[in-house]
Amino acid sequence: MKAITHDLSASGKNVHIVPLADLHIGDSQADMKAIQEMLNQILALDDVYCILGGDLMDSAIASSIGDTYAAKLQPMEQLQKCVELFQPLADAGKILGVLPGNHENRIYKAAGVDMTRVFCDQLGLTELYSETTALYFLKVGSQSRGRPFVYTLYYTHGSGGGRKAGGKINRLMDYANIVDADIYVCCHTHMPAVAKMEYIRPVPQNGTLAHVEKTFVNTASSLVYGGYGDRQGYAPASNSYPVIELHGEGGTEKAVTVHI
Numbered sequence: 001m002k003a004i005t006h007d008l009s010a011s012g013k014n015v016h017i018v019p020l021a022d023l024h025i026g027d028s029q030a031d032m033k034a035i036q037e038m039l040n041q042i043l044a045l046d047d048v049y050c051i052l053g054g055d056l057m058d059s060a061i062a063s064s065i066g067d068t069y070a071a072k073l074q075p076m077e078q079l080q081k082c083v084e085l086f087q088p089l090a091d092a093g094k095i096l097g098v099l100p101g102n103h104e105n106r107i108y109k110a111a112g113v114d115m116t117r118v119f120c121d122q123l124g125l126t127e128l129y130s131e132t133t134a135l136y137f138l139k140v141g142s143q144s145r146g147r148p149f150v151y152t153l154y155y156t157h158g159s160g161g162g163r164k165a166g167g168k169i170n171r172l173m174d175y176a177n178i179v180d181a182d183i184y185v186c187c188h189t190h191m192p193a194v195a196k197m198e199y200i201r202p203v204p205q206n207g208t209l210a211h212v213e214k215t216f217v218n219t220a221s222s223l224v225y226g227g228y229g230d231r232q233g234y235a236p237a238s239n240s241y242p243v244i245e246l247h248g249e250g251g252t253e254k255a256v257t258v259h260i
């Protein structure tokens, strides 16, 4: 787990984070038009950022379960396409972090080449790359006394969860056993969802109990139904990516709103 700090408080406004993952670029079912539109929006809007959570490149290789022959782009072309798509966002400081997914890891396992690391090196994002998971400290907006709010966001590509919605939510909320954070984001399950819980955090400085809220977010995929998922009997998945809004405008209480 890599700790990364970003100061996003310059505007004094609320900040929006789009957890992008599971684009599966190269797969014949990846919705390239929708991906381009999403990236254009992130680029065009102030105080909107993204974090890249893996499976950007489908990386179907000879030894993997995906359909290598139906792929629209081969692994090298997938890397080039990703660099081309994300270059403007990287240049504009819109990418807060990058993680690999199990799909890119197929190439690492087969050949020892970390495609996500190569992607980051090409975009000048090496410092923002974690080969496992990440915990982001995000400074946002301005409290009533002038200091920024600081949100903690744990981000993982994720694994497991099974096929059922309940199993995916159980897996997501289990990440609270690993680290204390305001927000937990998991990718991989292709099921956009949000859940909240309250948590009691003792404050040793004054002997009180702080009731804090934890927000759990599952992000989406860009795959339209057909191909591998159809053949394997997977249910069609929504392509609506959640947007996480971090309150930054006044008061002293942190607040997280998730729009799906």
Ligand SMILES: [Mn+2]
Residues within 6 Å of the ligand: 055, 101, 102, 103, 157, 187, 188, 189
């Ligand atoms: Mn995955």
